Amino acid sequence: MMAAPAPLTSGIVIDGRYEVVRPLGAGGMGEVYAVRRKSLGDEVALKRLLPHQDSPSNRARFATEAQAAAHIRHPNVIQVFDYGEDPAVGPYLVMEKLDGPTLAEELADGPIALGRALWIFSAVCAAVEAGHRRGIVHRDLKPANVIIAPTDDGRQVVKVLDFGLAVDLRLAARDITTPGAVIGTVAYMAPEQTEGNPASARSDVFALGVMLYEMVSGKLPFEGKSSLDTLMAINGGRYRPVKEHVPHVTAGVIE
Structure with missing residues (x-):
């Protein structure tokens, strides 16, 4: 059985590369945080599964989201930078941080x-x-x-x-x-x-x-x-x- 990912708080560093800055929001399956890329110093968005949604099927769906968006290169599609898995956080998706309204x-x-x-x-x-x-x-x-x-x-x-x-x-x-x-x-x-x-x-x-x-x-x-x-x-x-x-x-x- 997979361990539930720990809550993310400001200052936590994920995979040695992404420092959590603040939460941005949450949906039915995942939550999104503003993180700072340690290599470049800029802010991007990191999405991970909510702990109670961390199941094999949702992990597969999460990977699908990363792969689908990453394969579409278009100015009107959100840009995906990275996908990985951290033992303390679970699978995560890194993408451009968008500040506008839906x-x-x-x-x-x-x-x-x-x-x-x-x-x-x-x-x-x-x-x-x-x-x-x-x-x-x-x-x-x-x-x-x-x-x-x-x-x-x-x-x-x-x-x-x-x-x-x-x-x-x-x-x-x-x-x-x-x-x-x-x-x-x-x-x-x-x-x-x-x-x-x-x-x-x-x-x-x-x-x-x-x-x-x-x-x-x-x-x-x-x-x-x-x-x-x-x-x-x-x-x-x-x-x-x-x-x-x-x-x-x-x-x-x-x-």
Whole structure:
């Protein structure tokens, strides 16, 4: 049985190379820290599994995240620098540290202006296309996995992250997903995902459409009182046209 990784506190040095500075946040499976690279003195982000999520299957999924992101070289995909395992910390992933809000946080204030929404959408599409060219399907595209980060020249850049559910279609035999398992975030799933069938590039395209609808209208196209209701709405193709939420939206956006 694997020992639970120790809590990370400021000053701890991981693998002799990364000094923990401060926590940045945590999700359902992992937690992220700002760390200082001792060789360069700069700050990067280090992600590791939460102690109660440290299982063989999650370790495999964590490695998938590192490998998928590392194989996609694109300005709109988060850059991965390193992957390793420390006896006291467990497996870890080192990536660029992004300081901007997530798209989900921006959407908390309501719909996004059409021009900005299309700019974000185009960048996310470019990132997804880069993955598809490599045979990599993200499978969990959603606003929480998109960050709008500031750049040193005062601009902003859109970054797609969290490839923990990604699958390399060229290596389908190595997919660790249990056959028939429902993988992803319900509101953004394509019909085939809701039925437990394998995801494809088209599944990502479906999620992109849901995200654009949400950015323009501030609403999700498929909603229900429960996850099951939402799954049924997706499978039945039942949604309100975006023009009902935003009457002035141009035809080119909704077609």
